[in-house]
Amino acid sequence: MLRLSKLTDYAVVVLVRLSRETGVQTSPGIAATTGIPEPTVAKVLKTLAAGGLVASQRGARGGYRLLRPLATIPVADVIAAVDGPIALTACVEASVVECESQGLCPMRGRWDPVNEAIQQALAAITLADMQEASIPRAFRLPARTEGPISQGPTAQGLITQEPITPSPITQGPITQGPVAQRPISAAE
Amino acid sequence: MLRLSKLTDYAVVVLVRLSRETGVQTSPGIAATTGIPEPTVAKVLKTLAAGGLVASQRGARGGYRLLRPLATIPVADVIAAVDGPIALTACVEASVVECESQGLCPMRGRWDPVNEAIQQALAAITLADMQEASIPRAFRLPARTEGPISQGPTAQGLITQEPITPSPITQGPITQGPVAQRPISAAE
């Protein structure tokens, strides 16, 4: 069902969290405020750093900081950084030459329009949009988001202090519950 | 990387194949012409039948037939039939009540805009479009498909006889190669 990886969700949460402060933040610190297990936060941050979304400062007093404002980071970038290039089929992702040289790909490109469309959709939504969506629905626009969503008026001010929790992706319980009341059903 | 399931690719191939004939077709027959292993074809067809995309006729001389023309089947329907409802997060897919009743989902809806956008994109592309895309690139429009792709002038006539092969989804080698080198094409 096209589900995206849990790490990507974490990444969004972490990035939003990073945007709340100007200086660098350590991964234990972020882990504490987000509720995501620390090793995982560290992993995500490393990945994001490799993807050029955050900058790292090593050593004591080190940490991570956001490189670009949320409004300039499309979800596509986050997904690409965490999950690799967005591609539904291997064909699209692999170099084109390979496919054709083997002559076994008369169908190459069949999924291209689909890929293109999805990529486009993901490029149009920024983290600021997602952050906006995270405020209680009472404050949200009643209409479903129809057109291409760009950096509209972000409600950044509204949500400053509450802890940012990742949304449960895939039914599976999250190991160290970032979300309330011991959801660790598997452990018992 | 948002990859969709291999079964979905098979489904598209099978559906396109079904569209080439008016009467019912058996799953062994389709397996032969597409090169997809027979048990898998059967599984896909059963799923598609459950999803209301194809109709089945049981008993001897039975088989499957397409219910709607390709141009009226958006990819979203195929994905939904094979992979379940299109939902990136569990939140969106689960009934809303559950999430809120537990009070552990202040972030609910953060991925909603993304979901919405993707769903919209997938609803705009029909199987006819994908079929069109499957003709050799020489015949394809040079420009990348920019805008929303709807049922444009499908080149259905152009590709009538060549065997339909699934595109390799996910790097992994397909167990019984449906593609090339010894194409299990109908002939033998």
Next chain:
DNA sequence: GCAATCAGGACCGCGATGGTCCTATTAGCT
């Protein structure tokens, strides 16, 4: 009645995902 065909499961192996941990390396602070 027989044979062909779909229906609807159960079943299993493989691979990717996720989560953890360990060992450098870097940089501030005393």
Next chain:
DNA sequence: AGCTAATAGGACCATCGCGGTCCTGATTGC
């Protein structure tokens, strides 16, 4: 200079979903 806090960059392992196969019915044409 040395200690400590922090990231870098791996290796490692368990789990789960997916892909694929097979088996036992139910149905229907001949």
